[in-house]
Amino acid sequence: MSNTDQRGIVATTIDATNPSDMQELHSRRDARHERMFRWLLKGCALLVLAALLGAAGATLWGGRDAFATFGWHFLISDAWDPGNDVYGALVPVYGTLITSFIALLIAVPVSFGIAVYLSEVAPAWLRAPVASAIELLAGIPSIIYGMWGLFIFAPFFADHIKPWLTNNLGNQPDDGKLSWVAEHVPFIGKLFGSDYPFGASILVAGIVLAIMVIPFISSVMREVFQTVPTRLKESAYALGSSTWEVSWDIVLPYTRSAVIGGIFLGLGRALGETMAVTFVLGNAMNLSASLLDPGTSIASTIANQFSEAAGLQKSSLMALAFLLFVVTFIVLLIARLMLRRLASKEGR
Amino acid sequence: MLTTSRKNPIRLAAVASFAVASTFGMAAQATDITGAGSSFVYPVMSKWSASYAEQTGNRLNYQSVGSGAGIAQIKEGTIDFGASDAPMSAEDLQKFGLGQFPIVVGGIVPVVNIAGVEAGQVKLDGATLADIFLGKITNWNDPKIAALNSGLTLPAGKITVVHRSDGSGTSFNFTNFLSKVSPEWADKVKFGTAVDWPTGVGGKGNEGVSQYVRQIKGSIGYVEYAYAVKNKISWVNLKNAAGNVVEPTAETFAAAAATADWASAKDFNLIMTNAPGDNAWPITATTWMIMYKTPKNAGNSKVAFDFFKNALENGQKAAADLDYVALPPELVSQIEAYWAAEFKN
Numbered sequence: 223m224s225n226t227d228q229r230g231i232v233a234t235t236i237d238a239t240n241p242s243d244m245q246e247l248h249s250r251r252d253a254r255h256e257r258m259f260r261w262l263l264k265g266c267a268l269l270v271l272a273a274l275l276g277a278a279g280a281t282l283w284g285g286r287d288a289f290a291t292f293g294w295h296f297l298i299s300d301a302w303d304p305g306n307d308v309y310g311a312l313v314p315v316y317g318t319l320i321t322s323f324i325a326l327l328i329a330v331p332v333s334f335g336i337a338v339y340l341s342e343v344a345p346a347w348l349r350a351p352v353a354s355a356i357e358l359l360a361g362i363p364s365i366i367y368g369m370w371g372l373f374i375f376a377p378f379f380a381d382h383i384k385p386w387l388t389n390n391l392g393n394q395p396d397d398g399k400l401s402w403v404a405e406h407v408p409f410i411g412k413l414f415g416s417d418y419p420f421g422a423s424i425l426v427a428g429i430v431l432a433i434m435v436i437p438f439i440s441s442v443m444r445e446v447f448q449t450v451p452t453r454l455k456e457s458a459y460a461l462g463s464s465t466w467e468v469s470w471d472i473v474l475p476y477t478r479s480a481v482i483g484g485i486f487l488g489l490g491r492a493l494g495e496t497m498a499v500t501f502v503l504g505n506a507m508n509l510s511a512s513l514l515d516p517g518t519s520i521a522s523t524i525a526n527q528f529s530e531a532a533g534l535q536k537s538s539l540m541a542l543a544f545l546l547f548v549v550t551f552i553v554l555l556i557a558r559l560m561l562r563r564l565a566s567k568e569g570r
Numbered sequence: 571m572l573t574t575s576r577k578n579p580i581r582l583a584a585v586a587s588f589a590v591a592s593t594f595g596m597a598a599q600a601t602d603i604t605g606a607g608s609s610f611v612y613p614v615m616s617k618w619s620a621s622y623a624e625q626t627g628n629r630l631n632y633q634s635v636g637s638g639a640g641i642a643q644i645k646e647g648t649i650d651f652g653a654s655d656a657p658m659s660a661e662d663l664q665k666f667g668l669g670q671f672p673i674v675v676g677g678i679v680p681v682v683n684i685a686g687v688e689a690g691q692v693k694l695d696g697a698t699l700a701d702i703f704l705g706k707i708t709n710w711n712d713p714k715i716a717a718l719n720s721g722l723t724l725p726a727g728k729i730t731v732v733h734r735s736d737g738s739g740t741s742f743n744f745t746n747f748l749s750k751v752s753p754e755w756a757d758k759v760k761f762g763t764a765v766d767w768p769t770g771v772g773g774k775g776n777e778g779v780s781q782y783v784r785q786i787k788g789s790i791g792y793v794e795y796a797y798a799v800k801n802k803i804s805w806v807n808l809k810n811a812a813g814n815v816v817e818p819t820a821e822t823f824a825a826a827a828a829t830a831d832w833a834s835a836k837d838f839n840l841i842m843t844n845a846p847g848d849n850a851w852p853i854t855a856t857t858w859m860i861m862y863k864t865p866k867n868a869g870n871s872k873v874a875f876d877f878f879k880n881a882l883e884n885g886q887k888a889a890a891d892l893d894y895v896a897l898p899p900e901l902v903s904q905i906e907a908y909w910a911a912e913f914k915n
Contacts, residue, residue, distance in 0.1 A: 305760030505735030505772030529636030530737025
């Protein structure tokens with residue numbers, strides 16, 4: 223419809239029978255479409271930016287009372303006392319960082335193993351079903367992981383894994399006799415010392431988070447491992463390399479930046495995960511060096527307290543939300559810097 | 571619209587029948603009222619509103635969004651009534667032209683997980699309970715606990731405190747009770763929907779606390795009575811303000827509501843914990859309905875009052891089925907007198 227309209231208008235100034243005029247007409251139209259397309263794309267991209275700035279701005283604005291009242295102290299205080307209206311972010315921020323760190327510590331090697339197995343080792347008929355199973359895992363809602371963690375994994379952990387950890391690695395073993403490891407390796411005793419008799423804890427939250435992010439990291443790794451040219455791998459095999467050497471020295475360096483990207487995708491999810499963590503973290507506002515003690519995270523604190531909060535408490539929760547933005551931003555920044563350093567080392 | 575649908579007889583018929591249906595619907599249309607707030611009353615509100623809708627056709631839409639949100643929404647005037655587990659102060663009520671009254675009573679019970687201990691076997695008093703939650707009493711064989719439980723030998727074992735991780739009316743009433751019986755609690759921790767718990771681990775919701783208490787040997791927590799019954803967790807009998815050890819039952823909850831000094835509490839601004847009656851359960855809670863004294867929508871407000879009247883006078887059975895207790899008749903007549911005196915309707 224619009225075609226005929228345009229033709230009708232331009233036909234008055236341009237001779238339609240002249241081929242060069244027609245060409246000009248086409249190129250002008252193309253240029254206009256190109257411009258519109260560019261604006262559209264720019265709009266889409268700006269929308270993301272606007273949403274990001276809007277959310278960050280709204281949380282900062284909501285948290286202004288907390289920042290004004292507590293200042294920098296908000297960041298370094300471990301108090302969270304609604305009775306006396308004193309709030310600090312240290313415990314939730316620590317909980318968020320440590321649980322995500324544990325999650326990556328477990329998820330990255332396991333994901334690497336899954337990806338290498340699926341792209342290098344597994345028989346062809348097994349690859350597709352396992353790959354889709356992993357993608358299905360990624361689609362499970364987090365509340366299900368949380369309930370599984372609370373009802374099944376946390377009791378199992380408390381009965382079977384935790385006693386071994388506290389007795390063999392911790393500084394508060396049941397029989398009072400410190401193990402060799404707890405005595406000789408600094409910090410280990412503190413990390414695994416706990417007299418809490420139940421499962422829900424920082425370590426369990428980290429493990430549940432690891433299970434949640436493994437599908438994300440491993441599917442990215444698997445995809446990019448498949449992009450490695452076969453001739454590179456075959457050449458290495460021909461020179462007598464083992465599968466491990468090919469994976470570590472050929473496949474991984476070739477895909478390094480995409481692999482790091484995948485890891486940070488998983489980290490992003492771990493940092494912001496709410497429901498699953500709320501279930502298995504124990505929700506205790508105390509700062510403990512032990513991984514077996516309950517803790518809290520930014521997202522779970524907000525989920526727990528927001529609905530009944532008012533005044534300064536609500537503002538402090540908003541300030542926490544803003545801090546989550548900042549933490550995520552810093553983590554992504556570090557990822558970028560790491561990539562840049564890697565790239566410059568390789569002389570690319 | 572008509573021109574486009576002329577080409578399509580089916581669509582035209584659909585539009586016409588919809589128009590007819592909506593006119594008929596209009597004729598018999600009922601009033602929908604909206605309330606929001608406390609999750610403590612949500613189960614009984616849904617039950618009451620279902621039977622009320624059957625009787626009158628008027629529907630009640632109750633959103634269980636939390637007391638804080640309920641108060642915020644009624645202040646903004648976006649709903650017909652708010653529901654809060656904590657009463658609003660007289661100044662706040664005056665400032666916003668609001669009135670409040672209690673609607674139903676529920677009990678909160680301490681629950682324990684000690685091997686071999688059945689419901690009601692352990693007895694505690696307020697001060698001991700507060701010391702446990704303060705982290706000062708840490709073992710079940712503590713002499714203070716033993717002194718209250720002659721004839722029952724509790725095994726030595728570490729006490730793990732379980733509290734709510736989310737802000738809640740249950741915590742509000744529980745900590746309010748601890749503040750009344752323990753000066754140290756009142757001074758250090760105070761009371762509120764969320765507090766800085768001196769010790770222990772947090773479960774989300776009554777379900778979360780129930781689950782933790784069932785999992786952790788030697789634990790003590792607190793839940794609404796219905797959850798202790800439903801999850802078969804052993805509750806603790808408490809010594810009340812009159813010095814009697816009472817069991818959590820509908821009678822002791824009702825006794826608390828009946829003996830609380832409502833008459834001298836302006837706008838029913840009274841928290842029922844540690845009620846004075848001989849037979850009163852010490853941690854009894856209610857939820858306040860909050861409404862405008864001069865309603866913004868008189869029609870809706872009228873229906874809301876009719877709903878509450880119906881609930882207070884005929885809702886006992888529904889409440890009892892859900893382990894709530896209806897307000898005693900004296901209190902109901904006080905509330906109705908309050909309506910007549912304070913609300914323009």
